[in-house]
Amino acid sequence: MQITVNVNGDDYTxxxxxxxxxxxxxxxxxxxxxxxxxCDTSNCGVCAVWLDGTPVKSCTVxxxxxxxxxxxxxxxxxxxxxxxPVQQGFIACHGLxxxxxxxxxxxxxxxxxxxxxxxxxTEIREAISGQICRCTGYENIVRSVRxxxxxxxxxxxxxxxxxxx
Amino acid sequence: MQVPAHFEYEKATxxxxxxxxxxxxGSEARLVAGGHSLLPMMKLxxxxxxxxxxxxxxxxxxxxxxxxxxxxIGAMTRHVQLFESPLVAEHYPIFVDAERVIADPLVRxxxxxxxxxxxxxxxxxxxxxxxxxxxxxxxxxxxxTRTVPVREFHTGPYETVxxxxxxxxxxxxxxxxxxxxxxxxxxxxxxxxxxxxAGAAMWLDGDAVSQVGIGLTAVGAAHFHAAEAEDFLRxxxxxxxxxAEAGRIAGQNCVPSADQRxxxxxxxxxxxxxxxxxxxxxxxxxxxxxx
Numbered sequence: 039m040q041i042t043v044n045v046n047g048d049d050y051t052x053x054x055x056x057x058x059x060x061x062x063x064x065x066x067x068x069x070x071x072x073x074x075x076x077c078d079t080s081n082c083g084v085c086a087v088w089l090d091g092t093p094v095k096s097c098t099v100x101x102x103x104x105x106x107x108x109x110x111x112x113x114x115x116x117x118x119x120x121x122x123p124v125q126q127g128f129i130a131c132h133g134l135x136x137x138x139x140x141x142x143x144x145x146x147x148x149x150x151x152x153x154x155x156x157x158x159x160t161e162i163r164e165a166i167s168g169q170i171c172r173c174t175g176y177e178n179i180v181r182s183v184r185x186x187x188x189x190x191x192x193x194x195x196x197x198x199x200x201x202x203x
Numbered sequence: 204m205q206v207p208a209h210f211e212y213e214k215a216t217x218x219x220x221x222x223x224x225x226x227x228x229g230s231e232a233r234l235v236a237g238g239h240s241l242l243p244m245m246k247l248x249x250x251x252x253x254x255x256x257x258x259x260x261x262x263x264x265x266x267x268x269x270x271x272x273x274x275x276i277g278a279m280t281r282h283v284q285l286f287e288s289p290l291v292a293e294h295y296p297i298f299v300d301a302e303r304v305i306a307d308p309l310v311r312x313x314x315x316x317x318x319x320x321x322x323x324x325x326x327x328x329x330x331x332x333x334x335x336x337x338x339x340x341x342x343x344x345x346x347x348t349r350t351v352p353v354r355e356f357h358t359g360p361y362e363t364v365x366x367x368x369x370x371x372x373x374x375x376x377x378x379x380x381x382x383x384x385x386x387x388x389x390x391x392x393x394x395x396x397x398x399x400x401a402g403a404a405m406w407l408d409g410d411a412v413s414q415v416g417i418g419l420t421a422v423g424a425a426h427f428h429a430a431e432a433e434d435f436l437r438x439x440x441x442x443x444x445x446x447a448e449a450g451r452i453a454g455q456n457c458v459p460s461a462d463q464r465x466x467x468x469x470x471x472x473x474x475x476x477x478x479x480x481x482x483x484x485x486x487x488x489x490x491x492x493x494x
Contacts, residue, residue, distance in 0.1 A: 039212065056212035056255070062204075078205040079243055083309060092312045098242050099313070100235075102212055103259055146309065167393050168307025 041105035045070065046114025056102050061085040063101035064111060072112040072141050083169030086142035087111050093149045095168070112141035115148060123186040123193075124148050133182030135173035142169050147183045156187055207245035211254040221258050221370060222345050228254045230367040235259075236279060237314035239306070240322040264317070264372055267291060273339075273375040278317025283308070285316060295376060296488060297384035297402050301332045304386075307394040317371045320353070325360045326396040326421035332386055333374060334427040335402035335418030341373040348372075354426045382406030382414070383488030387477040391464060397421040398464045399473035401429075401453065403481035405441070407489050412441050417449070417482070422474045423458035431456045432478060441486050450479030 042051040045068060052067050064070045064087065073096060076084035080098040087096045088110035089103075115122045124147045127133060134140040143166055150157055150165040157165070162183045163176070171179060213228075215221035225232055231253035235241055244250040258264070264279035267288040274294055276285065285291055286302035305311060305319075305328050319329045320340065333353040340351045342365055353374070356363055365371055388400035399422050406414040415436045417429040432453035439445045454475025461467050487493040 055209070057207045057209060059206060062206075078246065080239060080310060083307070086309055089313075093309050094313045095309050098239050098310075100212075100238070100242070100255075100257075102214075103238070103257060105214075165308055168309040 039102065041102055043101070043104045043106075044108045046110055054101055056100065058101045060087070060089075060096040060099040060101045060104055060109070063104070064096065064109070067101075070111050070113050074138055074141055076138070077170075081170070082139070083146075083166075084139050084142045086145050086169065088145060088149065091149075093146045110145070112144060115144060122148060123189050124151065124183065126189070127182035127185035128179075131178050131182040131185050133175070133179045135171075135175050139169055139171045139173075143171070143179055147186065150183070151187055151190065155190060157183070159184070205246035207242065208248060208251050210245075210252055212257065213254060214257045214260060216260060218261060218264070218343060218370070218372060219345075221256055221261065222343065222368065224254075224256045225370065226345060226368045228256070232256055232367075234321075234370060236318035237281065238318075239310050239314040240318065240324065258370075269294075269378065272377055272379075274378050276316055276374045276376070278315065278320075278371045278373060280316045282306075282311035282314050282316070282319075286311060294378050295336060295384050295404070297332050297335060297386045297404060297485075298329075300386035301328045301388070301400075301402065304328070304388045304390065304394075304400075310394075316374060320356065320374070321363055321365060321371055323357050323359075323361050323363050324396075325423070328386070328388065328397060328400055328420055330357060331400060331418035331420035331424075331427045332402040333376070333418070335386075335416040336376050336384060336404045337416050339375040339377075340371055341375060342366075342369050343372045344369040350375075354428050357426055379406060379414075381408070381489065383485050385481045385484035385488060387481045387484070389473055389477065396464075399459070399470050399477055401474060401477035401481045403478065403485045405482060405485040405489055407441055407486065410440055410442075412436050412439055412445075412486075415449075415482075417453060417478055419453060419457055419474055419478070421459075421464075422470050423460060424453075424456070424474075429453040429456065429474075429478060436482070443483060446479045446482040446486070449482060450475040450477075453478040 064073045074084040076082040080095045085096040233252040235255045264277040266277040338353040384404035386402040389398045400420045402418040404416040432449040436449040454471045459470035
């Protein structure tokens with residue numbers, strides 16, 4: 039059957055089988071391999087993407103369920119050449135080791151900061167509790183998200199203090 | 204790679220459309236909502252429907268609202284909506300407690316209330332919470348709508364009273380003043396299914412328990428319900444000693460199975476202890492002593 043999915047702002051139309059999972063649609067049909075494929079059982083969260091603005095585990099969503107909807111993957115996190123503050127935070131705070139969980143972690147972090155710009159450590163840990171870092175690098179992941187939160191707050195303050203010319 | 208076997212896919216555009224598709228496909232079709240129980244089972248071939256009827260477009264079934272004497276929860280309400288609903292927090296904190304420990308935030312973004320109840324997993328949390336608050340399930344067929352108490356909704360593991368051409372559309376929870384509720388769960392790790400869990404709803408008349416509901420999950424309680432413990436506590440003084448005795452009765456009357464989550468006597472102990480804790484917390488909330 040034919041579906042059209044908006045991924046990172048672009049519409050993609052493909053002929054698919056109904057049993058195709060969203061994670062494989064993104065990776066194999068569209069070549070967007072930034073979305074990782076891990077446990078296959080909705081436990082590890084490396085396949086997290088946004089579906090209509092909400093983070094979900096794409097190994098447990100059928101591609102056909104995304105028909106007519108918006109998907110955002112890690113490839114859609116940066117704004118052109120400008121990395122998202124979450125991505126900058128992961129660089130600045132060494133938020134990744136092997137990198138396997140990183141795309142999912144960053145997408146969940148972005149969603150968290152959009153709804154809660156100043157999360158506590160507990161709130162960050164709760165938000166990423168459905169995602170497993172097998173390097174056990176959680177401390178630095180939490181620091182990375184806090185880094186992004188603080189830099190976004192600084193940016194907002196600076197923007198509000200700018201005097202129009 | 205785990206993928207489901209082949210199936211035919213239908214997208215329902217309304218409740219009536221979903222019901223007509225169910226009638227057309229017969230018992231070989233399954234409704235799919237969030238899919239977070241059904242799709243994993245299909246990957247493992249534990250479920251192998253010929254057709255999936257996708258009801259994710261039925262936004263008209265995604266709501267939490269007060270109507271008349273009831274809190275009404277639409278079947279397509281996602282777990283996250285129940286978790287974050289101010290109405291739910293105000294009237295039935297048991298659901299906030301339960302949702303906090305159901306799977307993880309990403310699963311809660313997708314999974315639905317109706318799907319959880321209809322999946323009828325014997326370790327499912329909301330089934331015990333809805334049993335505790337004595338909720339009513341609203342089941343719609345092509346020609347009629349019927350209501351069934353949640354305490355009669357489950358007929359066995361993975362089985363409910365919902366017929367092949369029917370669907371659960373709403374759950375109603377009666378709202379009554381003078382009470383509160385709580386949910387207590389022990390799991391092996393964050394986000395896991397319960398080793399055991401207990402929910403309690405309690406209404407006080409002075410220092411006496413005027414009405415009480417107790418639900419249990421993962422311990423083989425019939426209909427997720429601890430009827431004997433309720434019968435003991437109703438009309439008694441709301442004291443820690445009576446809550447402990449109610450817990451002991453609940454533990455005695457459930458039928459846990461030994462599995463990788465623990466032996467029978469451990470689960471029985473947990474059922475009792477968690478019942479006691481849920482009762483204590485519900486009473487504390489009803490008295491305004493704790494959040």
